Amino acid sequence: MQKLIESKIMRALVEFDMIQDGDKILIGLSGGKDSLLLTYALTILQKRLAKNFSLVALTIDPNFDENFQSNAAKLTEFCKSLDIQHKIHSVDIAGVIREQGKNPCFTCAYFRRAAVNRIANELGANKVAYAHHLDDAVETFLMSLLSSGQLTTFQPKTFLSRTNVTVIRPLIYLREFEIENFIAEKNFDVLKSPCPIDGTTNRQTIKNLIVELGKTFPDLFDHLTAAMRKNSIGELWDAPKTRKQMRETYFSYVHKS
Numbered sequence: 001m002q003k004l005i006e007s008k009i010m011r012a013l014v015e016f017d018m019i020q021d022g023d024k025i026l027i028g029l030s031g032g033k034d035s036l037l038l039t040y041a042l043t044i045l046q047k048r049l050a051k052n053f054s055l056v057a058l059t060i061d062p063n064f065d066e067n068f069q070s071n072a073a074k075l076t077e078f079c080k081s082l083d084i085q086h087k088i089h090s091v092d093i094a095g096v097i098r099e100q101g102k103n104p105c106f107t108c109a110y111f112r113r114a115a116v117n118r119i120a121n122e123l124g125a126n127k128v129a130y131a132h133h134l135d136d137a138v139e140t141f142l143m144s145l146l147s148s149g150q151l152t153t154f155q156p157k158t159f160l161s162r163t164n165v166t167v168i169r170p171l172i173y174l175r176e177f178e179i180e181n182f183i184a185e186k187n188f189d190v191l192k193s194p195c196p197i198d199g200t201t202n203r204q205t206i207k208n209l210i211v212e213l214g215k216t217f218p219d220l221f222d223h224l225t226a227a228m229r230k231n232s233i234g235e236l237w238d239a240p241k242t243r244k245q246m247r248e249t250y251f252s253y254v255h256k257s
Contacts, residue, residue: 005182008173009041016157018168019127023053025168026125028116029086031059031075031191033183034131038171040186042129043082056085058119060112062093065194074189091115105201117163125165132169135176135207138224143206153228 013019027042029035039057046055057079061068072088079086093111097104120128132154141153156172159165171179183190214220226232 002182002185005037005041005174005178006045008178009045009170012156012170012172013045016168016172018157018170019049019051019053021052023051023127024123024125025053025055025127025129026116026120026123027055027057027129028131029057029059029075029079030131030193031072032131032193033179033188033190034133034171034176036078036188036190037174037179037182038129038131039079039084040082040188042170043084056087056123056125058116059086059088060115061088061090062108062112062194063090064094064196068194071191074191078189087119089115089119104197105203108195117160117165120165121163127166127168129168129170131171133171133174133176133179134225137172137228138221139203139206139210141228142210142224143202146206147202151227 019025025042027035027039029039042055046053057075059072059075061072065071069088069090076086076088091111093108096111097107100107116128120126137153141151144150144152154169156169158167160167210221210224217223
Protein backbone atom coordinates (compact mmCIF):
# COMPACT_ATOMS: atom_id res chain seq x y z
CA MET A 1 0.00 0.00 0.00
CA GLN A 2 1.31 3.45 -0.89
CA LYS A 3 2.88 5.21 2.11
CA LEU A 4 0.68 8.30 1.66
CA ILE A 5 -2.51 6.22 1.59
CA GLU A 6 -1.49 4.15 4.59
CA SER A 7 -0.33 7.15 6.64
CA LYS A 8 -3.62 9.00 6.11
CA ILE A 9 -5.68 5.94 7.01
CA MET A 10 -3.52 5.38 10.08
CA ARG A 11 -4.04 9.00 11.14
CA ALA A 12 -7.81 8.50 10.99
CA LEU A 13 -7.69 5.18 12.86
CA VAL A 14 -5.51 6.61 15.62
CA GLU A 15 -7.06 10.09 15.96
CA PHE A 16 -10.60 8.74 16.23
CA ASP A 17 -9.65 5.38 17.82
CA MET A 18 -11.67 3.46 15.26
CA ILE A 19 -10.62 -0.16 15.88
CA GLN A 20 -10.37 -2.19 19.06
CA ASP A 21 -9.42 -5.79 19.83
CA GLY A 22 -12.28 -8.18 19.18
CA ASP A 23 -14.06 -5.95 16.65
CA LYS A 24 -16.00 -7.56 13.83
CA ILE A 25 -16.17 -4.98 11.05
CA LEU A 26 -18.73 -5.09 8.26
CA ILE A 27 -17.39 -3.24 5.20
CA GLY A 28 -19.85 -1.50 2.92
CA LEU A 29 -18.54 -2.65 -0.47
CA SER A 30 -20.43 -1.01 -3.34
CA GLY A 31 -17.78 -1.84 -5.90
CA GLY A 32 -16.87 1.79 -6.51
CA LYS A 33 -13.29 3.00 -6.28
CA ASP A 34 -13.64 4.21 -2.68
CA SER A 35 -15.04 0.99 -1.23
CA LEU A 36 -12.55 -1.12 -3.17
CA LEU A 37 -9.69 0.81 -1.59
CA LEU A 38 -11.30 0.60 1.86
CA THR A 39 -11.69 -3.17 1.60
CA TYR A 40 -8.16 -3.65 0.32
CA ALA A 41 -6.63 -1.33 2.93
CA LEU A 42 -8.39 -2.92 5.89
CA THR A 43 -7.28 -6.40 4.86
CA ILE A 44 -3.68 -5.18 4.61
CA LEU A 45 -3.85 -3.40 7.96
CA GLN A 46 -5.50 -6.42 9.57
CA LYS A 47 -2.21 -8.26 9.04
CA ARG A 48 0.02 -5.35 10.12
CA LEU A 49 -1.71 -3.80 13.11
CA ALA A 50 -1.40 -4.98 16.71
CA LYS A 51 -5.20 -5.26 16.82
CA ASN A 52 -7.16 -8.48 16.62
CA PHE A 53 -10.24 -7.83 14.47
CA SER A 54 -12.21 -9.64 11.77
CA LEU A 55 -13.69 -8.42 8.49
CA VAL A 56 -16.66 -9.24 6.29
CA ALA A 57 -17.79 -7.32 3.20
CA LEU A 58 -21.39 -6.57 2.25
CA THR A 59 -22.78 -5.36 -1.08
CA ILE A 60 -26.33 -4.01 -1.25
CA ASP A 61 -28.23 -4.58 -4.50
CA PRO A 62 -30.78 -1.73 -4.71
CA ASN A 63 -32.56 -3.34 -7.69
CA PHE A 64 -31.74 -0.47 -10.04
CA ASP A 65 -30.10 -2.82 -12.55
CA GLU A 66 -31.20 -6.38 -13.28
CA ASN A 67 -27.60 -7.29 -14.13
CA PHE A 68 -26.19 -5.95 -10.88
CA GLN A 69 -25.78 -9.25 -9.05
CA SER A 70 -24.03 -10.93 -11.96
CA ASN A 71 -21.68 -7.93 -12.19
CA ALA A 72 -21.18 -8.02 -8.41
CA ALA A 73 -19.74 -11.51 -8.75
CA LYS A 74 -16.50 -9.65 -9.51
CA LEU A 75 -16.62 -8.32 -5.97
CA THR A 76 -16.94 -11.82 -4.58
CA GLU A 77 -13.78 -12.79 -6.48
CA PHE A 78 -12.06 -9.62 -5.25
CA CYS A 79 -12.88 -10.48 -1.63
CA LYS A 80 -11.84 -14.07 -2.17
CA SER A 81 -8.43 -12.84 -3.31
CA LEU A 82 -8.19 -10.89 -0.05
CA ASP A 83 -9.36 -13.89 1.98
CA ILE A 84 -12.48 -12.26 3.43
CA GLN A 85 -16.12 -13.25 3.29
CA HIS A 86 -18.44 -11.39 0.92
CA LYS A 87 -22.23 -11.18 1.01
CA ILE A 88 -24.68 -9.68 -1.49
CA HIS A 89 -28.06 -8.59 -0.15
CA SER A 90 -30.98 -7.39 -2.26
CA VAL A 91 -33.12 -4.46 -1.08
CA ASP A 92 -35.88 -3.20 -3.40
CA ILE A 93 -34.96 0.45 -3.04
CA ALA A 94 -35.96 1.10 -6.66
CA GLY A 95 -39.48 -0.14 -5.88
CA VAL A 96 -39.77 2.04 -2.78
CA ILE A 97 -38.69 5.12 -4.74
CA ARG A 98 -41.30 4.40 -7.42
CA GLU A 99 -44.03 3.97 -4.80
CA GLN A 100 -43.18 6.91 -2.56
CA GLY A 101 -42.02 9.40 -5.17
CA LYS A 102 -39.91 11.16 -2.55
CA ASN A 103 -36.30 12.37 -2.73
CA PRO A 104 -34.55 9.36 -4.32
CA CYS A 105 -31.16 10.06 -2.72
CA PHE A 106 -32.63 10.29 0.78
CA THR A 107 -34.74 7.16 0.28
CA CYS A 108 -31.81 5.18 -1.13
CA ALA A 109 -29.45 6.22 1.68
CA TYR A 110 -32.05 5.52 4.40
CA PHE A 111 -32.96 2.01 3.25
CA ARG A 112 -29.38 1.13 2.39
CA ARG A 113 -28.14 2.13 5.87
CA ALA A 114 -31.04 0.33 7.55
CA ALA A 115 -30.22 -2.88 5.69
CA VAL A 116 -26.50 -2.63 6.47
CA ASN A 117 -27.16 -2.07 10.18
CA ARG A 118 -29.63 -4.96 10.33
CA ILE A 119 -27.23 -7.34 8.62
CA ALA A 120 -24.40 -6.16 10.88
CA ASN A 121 -26.51 -7.22 13.86
CA GLU A 122 -27.35 -10.56 12.23
CA LEU A 123 -23.67 -11.27 11.58
CA GLY A 124 -22.56 -10.14 15.04
CA ALA A 125 -20.59 -7.21 13.63
CA ASN A 126 -20.21 -4.36 16.10
CA LYS A 127 -18.80 -1.92 13.54
CA VAL A 128 -19.64 -0.83 10.01
CA ALA A 129 -16.93 0.72 7.83
CA TYR A 130 -17.93 3.13 5.07
CA ALA A 131 -15.63 4.52 2.39
CA HIS A 132 -16.46 8.21 2.71
CA HIS A 133 -13.42 10.39 2.05
CA LEU A 134 -12.47 14.02 2.71
CA ASP A 135 -14.15 15.34 -0.44
CA ASP A 136 -17.41 13.69 0.68
CA ALA A 137 -17.19 15.37 4.08
CA VAL A 138 -16.47 18.82 2.61
CA GLU A 139 -19.27 18.47 0.06
CA THR A 140 -21.71 17.44 2.79
CA PHE A 141 -20.62 20.42 4.89
CA LEU A 142 -21.19 22.93 2.08
CA MET A 143 -24.40 21.23 0.93
CA SER A 144 -25.79 21.42 4.46
CA LEU A 145 -24.96 25.12 4.70
CA LEU A 146 -26.57 25.95 1.35
CA SER A 147 -29.65 23.73 1.70
CA SER A 148 -30.46 24.01 5.42
CA GLY A 149 -28.38 26.87 6.86
CA GLN A 150 -26.60 24.48 9.24
CA LEU A 151 -22.87 23.98 9.75
CA THR A 152 -22.74 20.20 9.93
CA THR A 153 -21.25 17.13 8.26
CA PHE A 154 -20.93 13.43 9.07
CA GLN A 155 -18.56 12.29 11.82
CA PRO A 156 -15.50 10.06 11.26
CA LYS A 157 -16.82 7.77 14.01
CA THR A 158 -20.42 7.52 15.20
CA PHE A 159 -22.14 5.20 17.67
CA LEU A 160 -25.69 4.28 16.67
CA SER A 161 -27.53 3.54 19.91
CA ARG A 162 -30.62 2.08 18.22
CA THR A 163 -28.64 -0.70 16.56
CA ASN A 164 -25.64 -0.81 18.91
CA VAL A 165 -23.35 -0.42 15.90
CA THR A 166 -20.44 1.99 15.53
CA VAL A 167 -19.88 3.51 12.09
CA ILE A 168 -16.26 4.24 11.15
CA ARG A 169 -14.87 6.03 8.10
CA PRO A 170 -11.15 5.16 7.80
CA LEU A 171 -10.68 7.04 4.50
CA ILE A 172 -11.77 10.36 5.98
CA TYR A 173 -8.38 12.07 5.42
CA LEU A 174 -7.96 10.86 1.83
CA ARG A 175 -8.70 13.12 -1.13
CA GLU A 176 -10.74 11.64 -3.95
CA PHE A 177 -7.97 12.12 -6.51
CA GLU A 178 -5.58 10.16 -4.28
CA ILE A 179 -8.02 7.25 -4.27
CA GLU A 180 -8.46 7.47 -8.05
CA ASN A 181 -4.69 7.38 -8.57
CA PHE A 182 -4.28 4.39 -6.27
CA ILE A 183 -7.07 2.40 -7.92
CA ALA A 184 -5.65 3.14 -11.37
CA GLU A 185 -2.19 2.03 -10.24
CA LYS A 186 -3.59 -1.22 -8.83
CA ASN A 187 -5.83 -1.68 -11.89
CA PHE A 188 -8.78 -2.71 -9.73
CA ASP A 189 -11.98 -3.51 -11.63
CA VAL A 190 -14.38 -0.75 -10.57
CA LEU A 191 -18.10 -1.56 -10.69
CA LYS A 192 -20.19 1.09 -12.44
CA SER A 193 -22.78 2.69 -10.17
CA PRO A 194 -26.30 1.34 -10.90
CA CYS A 195 -27.85 4.62 -9.71
CA PRO A 196 -30.13 5.94 -12.50
CA ILE A 197 -29.40 9.57 -11.57
CA ASP A 198 -25.68 9.19 -11.00
CA GLY A 199 -23.90 12.42 -11.96
CA THR A 200 -27.01 14.60 -11.79
CA THR A 201 -27.58 14.82 -8.04
CA ASN A 202 -27.36 17.82 -5.71
CA ARG A 203 -24.07 16.40 -4.44
CA GLN A 204 -22.68 16.46 -7.95
CA THR A 205 -23.78 20.11 -8.24
CA ILE A 206 -21.91 20.92 -5.02
CA LYS A 207 -18.86 18.99 -6.23
CA ASN A 208 -18.85 21.03 -9.44
CA LEU A 209 -19.37 24.26 -7.50
CA ILE A 210 -16.31 23.61 -5.32
CA VAL A 211 -14.22 23.00 -8.43
CA GLU A 212 -15.43 26.23 -10.07
CA LEU A 213 -14.99 28.35 -6.95
CA GLY A 214 -11.56 26.82 -6.44
CA LYS A 215 -10.44 28.48 -9.67
CA THR A 216 -11.01 31.88 -8.05
CA PHE A 217 -10.18 30.86 -4.48
CA PRO A 218 -7.30 28.33 -4.69
CA ASP A 219 -7.40 27.61 -0.94
CA LEU A 220 -11.17 27.04 -0.87
CA PHE A 221 -11.06 23.30 -0.21
CA ASP A 222 -8.52 23.65 2.60
CA HIS A 223 -10.56 26.44 4.17
CA LEU A 224 -13.77 24.40 4.01
CA THR A 225 -11.90 21.49 5.61
CA ALA A 226 -10.69 23.76 8.42
CA ALA A 227 -14.19 25.20 8.87
CA MET A 228 -15.55 21.75 9.73
CA ARG A 229 -13.58 21.72 12.99
CA LYS A 230 -15.31 22.89 16.16
CA ASN A 231 -12.40 25.15 17.06
CA SER A 232 -12.87 27.09 13.80
CA ILE A 233 -15.98 28.90 15.03
CA GLY A 234 -15.39 32.63 15.12
CA GLU A 235 -17.86 35.39 15.95
CA LEU A 236 -21.41 34.31 15.17
CA TRP A 237 -24.73 35.83 16.19
CA ASP A 238 -26.50 34.50 19.26
CA ALA A 239 -29.37 32.10 18.69
CA PRO A 240 -32.62 33.95 17.86
CA LYS A 241 -34.66 34.88 20.94
CA THR A 242 -38.29 33.91 21.40
CA ARG A 243 -41.09 36.45 21.78
CA LYS A 244 -41.25 35.55 25.47
CA GLN A 245 -37.53 36.26 25.93
CA MET A 246 -37.87 39.62 24.18
CA ARG A 247 -41.09 40.67 25.88
CA GLU A 248 -39.59 42.81 28.65
CA THR A 249 -37.16 44.52 26.29
CA TYR A 250 -39.95 45.14 23.80
CA PHE A 251 -42.10 46.99 26.33
CA SER A 252 -39.12 49.15 27.33
CA TYR A 253 -39.15 50.41 23.73
CA VAL A 254 -42.88 51.01 23.30
CA HIS A 255 -43.96 52.17 26.82
CA LYS A 256 -42.77 55.43 28.29
CA SER A 257 -41.63 55.39 31.91
